[in-house]
Amino acid sequence: MSETSKTILDIRNLDISFKTNAGTVHAIRGVNIDLRKGETVAIVGESGSGKSVTMKAAMGLLDSNAVINSGEIFYTYTDESGREQTVDLLKLPKKQLRQHFNGQRIAMVFQDPMTSLDPTMPIGRQIMEGMFLHKNMSLPDARARAIELLNLVGIPDAEKRFKNYPHQLSGGMRQRVVIAIALSADPDILICDEPTTALDVTIQARILELIMDIQKKMKLSVIYITHDLGVVAKVADFVDVMYAGKIVEVGNVNEIFYDPKHPYTWGLLSAMPDLDTADDRLYSIPGSPPNLLHEPRGDAFAARNQFALAIDEKAEPPLFQVSRTHYAATWLLHPDAPKIELPQELQQRLARARKEVEKYL
Amino acid sequence: MTKKIEQTAAPAAPYIPKKEDFVLLEHRDIHTDANFASQSYWKGVITHFFKNRRAVVGLVIITVILLLAVFGPVLNAYGYRDIVQYRNEKNKRVVAKGIAPQIPVLHRILTGEELEGNFAGYTFLFGTDDLGRDLWTRTWYGARVSLLIAFVTIIIDMIIGMSYGLISGYFGGIVDQLMQRFVEIANSVPRLVIVSVLAIFMPKGMGLVIVALLLTEWIGMSKIARAEMLKIKEQEYVLASRTLGARNGHIIFKEILPNTIGPIITQVMFSIPTAIFTEAFLSFVGVGIVLPQCSVGTLIEDGFNNITTLPYQILPPIFVLALLMLGFNFIGDGLREALAPKLEDM
């Protein structure tokens, strides 16, 4: 986590809507995210907060009804001749994006390993495809590399498994294959979209360790999309908390867990389940995220916020700086805001979340 | 809730916060979920259905045809088997044979001339056939017969198929095995063969059509009912009522039936056009409705027999048949989508 490492992916002011039968859904409302070389950023939020959409935009995988209203996604890389280049991924034609960036420089691991592999193609072929596309490898070379990758992601009997079809593998094994596919053309950036959500708990930890391990070996920069703060604590250097298409709090992992400023982050932390303490009930943030068919007025979180201020219903809060790396978009940080005394219950919950997290920090 | 927000959604000048804005909002209920509040399942299905343009078109088509099938024949003075005729001055019969569609009033307005011929003053919207019967009356009467056959058989099939499927799925094990073997065999007999065997035992006519449909259409329904049953069977609430000592019959009909009703209605919407199609086909071939009764099928056959002399005669029943098919299929599709909406349509 050196201070001097360069920004490799820079999302500026991203704004995306979707045209649906019911109307236009303004899903991403001005998002900024930084990813520096070798680091791990986690984007956290409930489903529908726009985490996946943001990263799909970077991959050129948005559905056809998506409209990018504004914004840039700058990607900096070293080209074949060793020169440093910066491109705006959103401005590239799709063909060029697929030919030169997808897979080769930025790869993605999807949420559900049960559906993300082609059911009619042996997994070996699926891993080799990326090598043929980007590396012009010969079949024997690609085969050797694919088996090497299968070994790397911890699939036993790689030679034999090479010819298997996806349905012959368990969910955890399939996710390993998906990771092998993502690694097949030596990318710089790995985007993991809820990589462990669909797997059972015992497998989750192993997959996470695998990704971290590979990240170290291959010097990858990783973006995690997740709603699970347990995952975040384990893997992330920086955290972006997203709500209703906006980043509401950003900071390094210590700041987010030890000094969270946004009531939504409080909620997320409180909702972390922990196995040690016998709590009589599981906390969840009341209500549900706003329907972005209608432009939220003021602070989008106000309706669910226990500590909402009158101003929250009138104006959207700007990002207030807390430290050099820590920002939060809540009016509570305004100099005029009343001092909030956190209720006992919430303090306890936050303390518990911290304890849970300390295992990893 | 939507209106209020839309009004304020217009871009406004950035709000300058005042000191008094920074007070906690007290006494609010943040636990009510405004997004998903009080939307019942069926209400959702209905809203979704009516948002689907095709489904609404289908519904309109079917409603109009149903209304015409009920009231169409009484809108003029001719019965479906009446031959339109009168006696002239010399007491000779004049029959309205093979008159092309004519509306005297419209003709006068469009051309400024009076219609000519023995039946100049008569209105025949669809014309008359070779025997002198009014085709408007016959078309809607035929549609009525076809629809009636379809509705009756499909409702009976629904009852048979659902009971069969639900029982088979509910009991499982050997009962299910045996019942499914039977379905497999029954499903391997082509409908044509069933019709031909029936033709040996039964006189041609409406009865044969109905029995033929009864013997074939229940299978699809039973498969759906069984699949739904297998899906629902293991869910908690069924388990719960079983632990509470509910009897089999009670569980099947009180707990599970309401949940299978959606897919079954969808299947009904697809079965009705099949039934109409089959009726038309059997009547056309000559084992269905017999003269002087008429149905969409016999009307098409009549039209075909006279096609070289009265080519207009075949058009109304064909359009009615096609529109019925279209309407029911649209409604079926709409229902299916409304019952299992995809996220992107929401």
Add this chain to the structure above:
Amino acid sequence: MTKYILKRLGMALLTLLIITFLLFLLVRIMPGNPFPSERMSDEQIANKRAEMGLDDPILTQFIRYMGNVLHGDFGKGTSLYNGAPIKTVLSTAISNSFRIGGMAILLGTAVGLLLGITAALNRGKFLDGFCTVFSILGVCVPSYVFLIFLQYTFSFKIPFFPYFFDNTRFAFSAVIPSISLSLFTMSTIARFTRNEMVEVFDSDYVRLAESKGMYGRDLVMKHVLRNALIPIVTVLAPLVVDLLTGALVVEKIYGINGIGKLMVDAIAGEGIDYNYVLALGILYSALYIGIMLLVDLLYGVLDPRIRVSAKGEEA
């Protein structure tokens, strides 16, 4: 795999045997004179019955009948074609029907696939809309209506094609009936292909392939088509059945001596010809069961999920 095929084949044959027996039973228990075309005294009839073995136990009769059927001998018609051997009549009919039906299936499948794929690749554009309208039309209008329309236009108004089927000019007179019969297949396959392709395009594995850097033709050929086309095999069976049904009216209207017209003649004429009903019943059931079996096996060969699990059964 072999075991799997044999098992399915055995099941199919057993089903066919059961159906044949039921048909035989139903047709034979019919009361009445089995020789309506001949004038005989009661005594003569009794003699004839005994001679033909009609008084034997039904099972004996069935075994005898099946023995004959296996040699292609279905007996003689009771009223149709002056009692000519059914075998002769049937073989001509089968040849006519299969040629026309085969053409209809080929035409329908080829054009249907083309239309469906084009529509899916141009999703939301004009071609897609055209395909939708076309397939709705094809499903809502029976094949015989198309036939009547084509016959009226291209044989009557513009007398280009023969008005009735003419066996001496087979290819020429097969045009109108094959096209009419193919429209249902065409529209069903077009719609199905389009929907399957669209679904596959939206699938996670296509997202993954795109994230690998695949696009355009490569993506369609390697990931989309294969996955979209496998399920189409399943609609082929119902389509063939619909075709057989449709052929009944089409053959009747166009005067084609095929199995469909034979069936109509056997059941819709003045007297019902039991022997034809029986023979055609067996033929249709065999066809239907055979096609279902074929589709099952084909699906097993094409879809690795089934192929491999069938292998698993063997092990």
